Amino acid sequence: MAGKLIIFSAPSGSGKSTIINYLLTCNLNLAFSISATSRPPRGTEKNGVEYFFLTPEEFKRRIAANEFLEYEEVYTDRFYGTLKSQVEKQLEAGQNVVFDVDVVGGCNIKKFYGDRALSVFIQPPSIDELRARLNGRGTDTPDVIEDRIAKAQFELGYADKFDVVIVNDELEKAKAEALKVVSDFIKK
Numbered sequence: 001m002a003g004k005l006i007i008f009s010a011p012s013g014s015g016k017s018t019i020i021n022y023l024l025t026c027n028l029n030l031a032f033s034i035s036a037t038s039r040p041p042r043g044t045e046k047n048g049v050e051y052f053f054l055t056p057e058e059f060k061r062r063i064a065a066n067e068f069l070e071y072e073e074v075y076t077d078r079f080y081g082t083l084k085s086q087v088e089k090q091l092e093a094g095q096n097v098v099f100d101v102d103v104v105g106g107c108n109i110k111k112f113y114g115d116r117a118l119s120v121f122i123q124p125p126s127i128d129e130l131r132a133r134l135n136g137r138g139t140d141t142p143d144v145i146e147d148r149i150a151k152a153q154f155e156l157g158y159a160d161k162f163d164v165v166i167v168n169d170e171l172e173k174a175k176a177e178a179l180k181v182v183s184d185f186i187k188k
């Protein structure tokens with residue numbers, strides 16, 4: 001049986017990756033959708049694991065070749081996109097595919113796949129807490145952090161377009177909530 005799609009979107013720093021990484025350990029037959037990006041790797045990130053890292057030129061060539069299910073210029077000159085070939089391969093293998101995409105990409109994937117997809121918005125308790133988490137994560141320069149905060153206000157306005165909103169205040173509670181909605185959806 002072909003797999004389902006579970007989409008996570010949120011302002012950067014909300015705790016999406018932390019929650020997704022937890023779900024990937026929960027025996028739900030989940031596979032992470034590896035996106036392509038034109039931003040450089042950060043920390044210990046490796047090509048083909050967190051992302052396929054492409055130059056902006058290569059990214060644009062693949063846009064022109066219609067290779068993306070969706071893509072966005074999430075921050076200036078920083079493209080992110082989902083390669084059609086990647087997703088179809090995972091779904092056909094019967095895996096449930098988990099996406100970590102920006103709010104616009106999340107809505108586009110949901111629209112494309114309809115009831116086969118569950119869209120989940122991870123909401124931070126406040127903008128101040130978001131800033132504190134991004135600072136605490138220590139992976140971005142102050143300029144990049146301010147870019148992300150500036151975008152967060154816009155992104156929060158998308159919450160009600162998602163099937164489910166999870167407020168990530170207490171991490172353990174948010175993880176449990178995510179596990180429940182995702183396992184219920186997969187069993188349906």
Ligand code: ADP
Pocket residue numbers: 010011012013014015016017018019133134136137168169170171172
């Ligand atoms: P995102 O993937 O949404 O950008 P991350 O999962 O990288 O966010 O989380 C950002 C930072 O906040 C990380 O350092 C993470 O450990 C921390 N974090 C995640 N959830 C919580 C929480 N509920 N309370 C405090 N810190 C958190």
Ligand code: 5GP
Pocket residue numbers: 009010011012035036039070071072074080081082100101102103104105106
């Ligand atoms: P980061 O640089 O923190 O890894 O990601 C920045 C933003 O890009 C996040 O909001 C993340 O969800 C989003 N993103 C990652 N991959 C994709 C993708 O394939 N498509 C879209 N639209 N957004 C993505």
